[in-house]
Amino acid sequence: MLSVESVEKSYRKGGLFSKEREHVLKNISFECKLGECLGIIGESGSGKSTLGRLLLGIEKPDRGSILFEGKKVEDRKVRTGNLSAVFQDYTSSINPFYTVEEAILEPLQMKRKAREEALSEIDHLLYQVGLDPSYRKKYPHELSGGEVQRVCIARAVSTEPKCILFDEAISSLDGSVQMQVLELLKNLRKRYDMGYIFITHDIQAAAYICDRIMVLRNGEIEEIVEVEQLKDVQSTYTKKLLQMIIA
Numbered sequence: 187m188l189s190v191e192s193v194e195k196s197y198r199k200g201g202l203f204s205k206e207r208e209h210v211l212k213n214i215s216f217e218c219k220l221g222e223c224l225g226i227i228g229e230s231g232s233g234k235s236t237l238g239r240l241l242l243g244i245e246k247p248d249r250g251s252i253l254f255e256g257k258k259v260e261d262r263k264v265r266t267g268n269l270s271a272v273f274q275d276y277t278s279s280i281n282p283f284y285t286v287e288e289a290i291l292e293p294l295q296m297k298r299k300a301r302e303e304a305l306s307e308i309d310h311l312l313y314q315v316g317l318d319p320s321y322r323k324k325y326p327h328e329l330s331g332g333e334v335q336r337v338c339i340a341r342a343v344s345t346e347p348k349c350i351l352f353d354e355a356i357s358s359l360d361g362s363v364q365m366q367v368l369e370l371l372k373n374l375r376k377r378y379d380m381g382y383i384f385i386t387h388d389i390q391a392a393a394y395i396c397d398r399i400m401v402l403r404n405g406e407i408e409e410i411v412e413v414e415q416l417k418d419v420q421s422t423y424t425k426k427l428l429q430m431i432i433a
């Protein structure tokens with residue numbers, strides 16, 4: 187489904203006129219199959235979110251290609267309805283002047299669904315994420331963090347994309363809400379038959395939901411492991427990273 191080939195990305199380091207560049211992603215190549223859940227873990231600054239933005243086509247790689255079913259993700263038409271995302275900062279993910287109903291309608295209408303048809307889907311989408319129809323008329327400030335994140339998930343699944351990218355999307359929720367959201371994501375994945383890219387610091391969450399886990403180290407892929415083989419990782423770095431985050 188997603189095919190990443192020899193991707194490189196660097197940013198200007200220092201001021202606007204500086205010629206120095208920071209090489210953030212180096213020679214990244216991997217495949218993510220249809221319906222697969224791939225976790226991306228790594229220390230802070232290892233390039234996880236940058237890779238996420240490139241996968242979503244929000245930014246372009248300097249070199250290399252990112253293809254979704256053979257076509258460049260940079261092309262908006264390729265992304266619309268196929269790829270969606272849920273970010274950590276859910277407070278700014280939803281327009282504060284939109285009700286829950288309007289927030290969920292937005293992506294549906296971008297997919298050119300008729301307003302009446304889109305409106306009729308909202309109750310079901312809310313139900314899928316464990317919210318009742320009374321939430322339709324509420325504004326984000328009237329909801330708890332977990333509820334806003336559920337609305338973001340309802341928005342993300344509304345167009346039935348083939349892949350959703352979660353960038354630290356559950357890390358700021360408290361323990362029991364995190365567990366509920368993970369459970370919800372597991373169920374939605376089965377129901378809608380879609381894949382996830384799951385960027386996180388939380389190896390336990392990644393192991394719970396993912397099929398494979400990619401370890402990023404200083405912008406390079408250190409290792410990609412099947413979740414069942416997590417105990418038998420090869421590299422000393424991954425072993426240390428796992429010990430550090432599990433401890």
Ligand SMILES: Nc1ncnc2c1ncn2[C@@H]1O[C@H](COP(=O)(O)OP(=O)(O)OP(=O)(O)O)[C@@H](O)[C@H]1O
Binds near residue numbers: 208230233
């Ligand atoms: N738009 C940008 N302009 C300049 N530098 C950037 C930009 N985005 C990211 N970087 C740099 O790229 C490096 C990797 O950042 P990135 O956010 O991808 O890491 P991360 O692994 O997601 O980190 P964290 O876990 O802390 O979120 C960092 O050194 C960061 O300062």
